Amino acid sequence: MTAATGGLRASAQATVWAVLGGVALCHCINDIMQSLVSAIYPLLEEEFRLSYAQIGFLTFAFTVTASLLQPFVGVVTDKRPLPLALPLGMASTLVGIVVLAKAPSYPVLILGAMLIGVGSSIFHPEASRIARAASGGRYGTAQSVFQVGGNVGHAVGPLLAAFIVAPFGRPSLMFFTIGAALGIAILWRVAEWHRTRPKPAARAARAAEGTALPKGRVLGALVVLGILVFTKNAYTSSLSSFYTFYVIERFGLTAQQSQLMLFVFLGAMALGVMVGGPIGDRIGPLAVIWVSILGVLPFTLMLPYANLWGSVALTLVIGIVIASAFPAILVFAQELVPGRVGLINGIFFGLAFGMGGLAAAALGALADAHGIEFVYRICAWLPALGVLTIFLPRGVVRAHRAVGPTMKLLVTGGAGFIGSAVVRLAVSRGHEVVNLDALTYAANLANVASVGSSPLYAFEHADLRDRGALDRILAAHRPDAVLHLAAESHVDRSIDGPGAFVETNVLGTFNLLEAARAHWLREGRPEGFRFHHVSTDEVFGSLGVAGQFTEETPYDPRSPYSATKAASDHLVRAWHETYGLPVLLTNCSNNYGPFHFPEKLVPVVILNALHGRPIPVYGKGENVRDWLYVEDHADALLTVLERGEVGRSYNIGGENEARNIDLVRVICRLLDEMRPEGGPHERLIAFVQDRPGHDARYAIDPSRIREELGWRPSVTLEEGLRRTVDWYLRNEDWWRPLLSREGVGQRLGTAVEPVAG
Ligand SMILES: Cc1cn([C@H]2C[C@H](O)[C@@H](COP(=O)(O)OP(=O)(O)O[C@H]3O[C@H](C)C(=O)[C@H](O)[C@H]3O)O2)c(=O)[nH]c1=O
Missing domain, CATH: 1.20.1250.20 (MFS general substrate transporter like domains)
Structure with missing residues (x-):
């Protein structure tokens, strides 16, 4: 350090x-x-x-x-x-x-x-x-x-x-x-x-x-x-x-x-x-x-x-x-x-x-x-x-227990869903945090309002595509580590418009790597410096009914989104092998929890059900995801940052596999219990046209992070969903203004015709 x-x-x-x-x-x-x-x-x-x-x-x-x-x-x-x-x-x-x-x-x-x-x-x-x-x-x-x-x-x-x-x-x-x-x-x-x-x-x-x-x-x-x-x-x-x-x-x-x-x-x-x-x-x-x-x-x-x-x-x-x-x-x-x-x-x-x-x-x-x-x-x-x-x-x-020495972290995408959970947790553990965010459609500074007045928190409005801004911010704050979460993340949007994904996820990561490398050299290659890239299990492709993704699973991205994340993973590894930059990588499964932007499955189900609107389930709802509570994920990310081995990647999963349709039904039942209205919410489920290239199943083998770093998820899917539904019921002030943001509430990811230009 x-x-x-x-x-x-x-x-x-x-x-x-x-x-x-x-x-x-x-x-x-x-x-x-x-x-x-x-x-x-x-x-x-x-x-x-x-x-x-x-x-x-x-x-x-x-x-x-x-x-x-x-x-x-x-x-x-x-x-x-x-x-x-x-x-x-x-x-x-x-x-x-x-x-x-x-x-x-x-x-x-x-x-x-x-x-x-x-x-x-x-x-x-x-x-x-x-x-x-x-x-x-x-x-x-x-x-x-x-x-x-x-x-x-x-x-x-x-x-x-x-x-x-x-x-x-x-x-x-x-x-x-x-x-x-x-x-x-x-x-x-x-x-x-x-x-x-x-x-x-x-x-x-x-x-x-x-x-x-x-x-x-x-x-x-x-x-x-x-x-x-x-x-x-x-x-x-x-x-x-x-x-x-x-x-x-x-x-x-x-x-x-x-x-x-x-x-x-x-x-x-x-x-x-x-x-x-x-x-x-x-x-x-x-x-x-x-x-x-x-x-x-x-x-x-x-x-x-x-x-x-x-x-x-x-x-x-x-x-x-x-x-x-x-x-x-x-x-x-x-x-x-x-x-x-x-x-x-x-x-x-x-x-x-x-x-x-x-x-x-x-x-x-x-x-x-x-x-x-x-x-x-x-x-x-x-x-x-x-x-x-x-x-x-x-x-x-x-989550509030201080662990290890404190650091100054540059968190990119800290106004987003997972990034903000990391920012809140890091500040609560005494780390100084600089939140770098471009404030695009899915970002929301209300996500970090609870730490907004902490002397440990600073915000920088900047875009990863602006290399000059990245250099200026790194020179001004001189962080001990970079936690890179900023990304275009919604698979459906990547189908309709892949360009933004290539620019932010690939070129943006390239810019950040270069700016971080320059900062690391300026500081005299400090031993404790880390560049931690937060990625997804989607880079491994789609599983059949059996098996799990390990860190050794060959890359096989199948959507524009996952292809850009795979590319950025490769860039990060290359910067380690070629320039010696001390990097860490993590690949996580599907996150859910408070502050989730209402375009992803879990908040879409909760909010559509609350409004009595149809709950769209793609195809037959048989696709399987491994659900990870976002605050557990934030804890895992800080664990890897603090104790992970340089150059190594860690898969982070929730040990909670579920078919989409089963997950949707659990949420409906929770809402029946917590906000009973008319009839059972399940009546609103509507099977709709499937997502093109829809990956069938993701499942994480979490052995490495569990055995080497002693991390495990803390909540079951049932408990995490209960907390999440309760949070959305109590926080209408947070989600209501987001419903008018671009694309929210619409069916996305069906435009397979190429965009002109
Ligand atoms: C929005 C929506 C989704 N779905 C289905 C499609 C998927 O099989 C599943 C979850 O979809 P969602 O878009 O919420 O998440 P994924 O496509 O699995 O990807 C997410 O988890 C990975 C790890 C990331 O890395 C992505 O960044 C993150 O967006 O529900 C529906 O059936 N209905 C809907 O309205």
């Missing part, structure tokens, strides 16, 4: 870290103020003679306000960014602190706590969303950085309380307002950045964020995650609310010493959230949730039996382990409901605060009745609820 390949480019990295650092700092200041609510409890108890129940209720007043407001803030921020949210949130917390410092009575104390709750509810969802938007796909790390700010704030709160509030009394809270004013100034800068960054239209962004699981499973998984948030927060918040009393009672500590003990606990939590996110980005958030929620149980059970120093050690471990779950829970939930990050943040922060407060109030009453130790024994068992993680769907987070 080149020197640049090992990490993100400096500029993008600096932007990411500057924004994340700013958000974390603001979070820290905000949460220092917030944590003072519980840190001054011993003082309040002394001054106002409060019972545990009243103290619990104070926490409840703070958290109930925060939890009820946060989902609303989340919904608003999904619709449009709120540049004032962060300063406003901080300002409200600030006023709450002043009220708390001056409060003459218990009811005014409650008012102060509620004002701090309002501040938190405005602050948290939006700050977390900014962190995610700036993260360049490392969502876990972004949540960790954001949350470590909060946890450091929570830990520093008791420390300040120990040395300032405890000796000098409540009015010293005013000191903190000065620090908070400083925080607002920094926040203003972050908010300014947020306001001025390019924003994709919210709807297009939602449409572009990929598929989701069936609604029932999403809901079930969200409920489980909600219970885990409850577990984590009821546990940590009730522990921290009563910690000071617990250690005072058990070990006879002073108020100051008890605050130091609280600092150990909250400081350990800061460490926990710091490590949870990056580890989650590596091994998957689900694994982190498992380890942390279940792993904390034995340590908690030991706590009531430990001596003072044993308690300090256990407190450290418990804090680290339990807090490492939180970034992972949040990232997992965000992945479940793509495009609704604000809402999910709102619900989860709301739940986190609300559950903690509810638990504190209830446990406060219990502590009055049965003693503080009893409360501990209840808390100890809460993490057992972590067993519910077995119900969480594993597939959701697979």
Whole structure:
């Protein structure tokens, strides 16, 4: 790999870290103020003679306000960014602190706590969303950085309380307002950045964020995650609310010493959230949730039996382990409901605060009745609820896991169907991506709107036939690899007008090879450079009833389209043999999935059925294709790019062979279930004139990629089609404008007379 390949480019990295650092700092200041609510409890108890129940209720007043407001803030921020949210949130917390410092009575104390709750509810969802938007796909790390700010704030709160509030009394809270004013100034800068960054239209962004699981499973998984948030927060918040009393009672500590003990606990939590996110980005958030929620149980059970120093050690471990779950829970939930990050943040922060407060109030009453130790024994068992993680769907987070070192990729055809899936996945894995696209009839920038504002993404409007433009773009961006997907791809169109296919697929690939070779030489032939040509299994011709295409199958293209792809494959191999250009080739089977342009079989069937129009099946529908879910294909392409052997080709198939007619029937049945209308959709099937030279059967032998690179498709055809149909049902905004594009909805590929000229 080149020197640049090992990490993100400096500029993008600096932007990411500057924004994340700013958000974390603001979070820290905000949460220092917030944590003072519980840190001054011993003082309040002394001054106002409060019972545990009243103290619990104070926490409840703070958290109930925060939890009820946060989902609303989340919904608003999904619709449009709120540049004032962060300063406003901080300002409200600030006023709450002043009220708390001056409060003459218990009811005014409650008012102060509620004002701090309002501040938190405005602050948290939006700050977390900014962190995610700036993260360049490392969502876990972004949540960790954001949350470590909060946890450091929570830990520093008791420390300040120990040395300032405890000796000098409540009015010293005013000191903190000065620090908070400083925080607002920094926040203003972050908010300014947020306001001025390019924003994709919210709807297009939602449409572009990929598929989701069936609604029932999403809901079930969200409920489980909600219970885990409850577990984590009821546990940590009730522990921290009563910690000071617990250690005072058990070990006879002073108020100051008890605050130091609280600092150990909250400081350990800061460490926990710091490590949870990056580890989650590596091994998957689900694994982190498992380890942390279940792993904390034995340590908690030991706590009531430990001596003072044993308690300090256990407190450290418990804090680290339990807090490492939180970034992972949040990232997992965000992945479940793509495009609704604000809402999910709102619900989860709301739940986190609300559950903690509810638990504190209830446990406060219990502590009055049965003693503080009893409360501990209840808390100890809460993490057992972590067993519910077995119900969480594993597939959701697979695509978002960072793999290998990051690179700067030039992706051609990144506004197309397969290209855009590669762009989205590559950005989500932290790669920098330059999307080069000519924006011809099948391209659509809405396909990449979800990454459009990422600092890792850039777009270049250029045509492969323009060699000058290719040289300029390669010199300007200096990519570590070229992933070449741009092509005219529709077999029917190649029958009606083969010229465009020869120009783009053959001459375009030739131009790109030459421009890439010049770039590679200019850069000093970097060892890690790759030119990856994405091709098709159609180059191998047509199979009979048995057999499969291997990488050794002789080329036998039979349509103008496949002939041009075969030609470009040969060019790429020749550039490797002759000039030593480090190339990779992949030949894939038929793709399907979200963002598929409505000229190919799967979207044609879905949309014609939805409109009650005839579903055209060529010939008798007995032709067989091997169906590959597009997001699996994108994953395979990045796998080959990262680990494939130079000069080698890899066949990528879905291990899902089906006759066209059977596939069409499955889609009809899915639509009967998901959008029942009139009668069964199968009634719309119409057998029409066959495609000239229609290849009978394609089937891929995927042994090489499976055995050498360990890649396999992740979804069955039934599951992939269900996701696809669901996506089209939910994304009319995306497909509706495409219906008026040239040739869509018409029968193509029957013009066998030569075109004049
Ligand atoms: C559009 C249409 C197609 N068909 C039949 C024709 C084929 O046997 C099968 C799939 O046709 P489609 O045009 O969607 O895809 P292929 O011709 O197999 O080619 C596709 O998969 C390969 C790997 C690529 O490399 C091509 O780029 C890609 O377009 O359904 C119908 O029966 N009715 C229709 O309305």
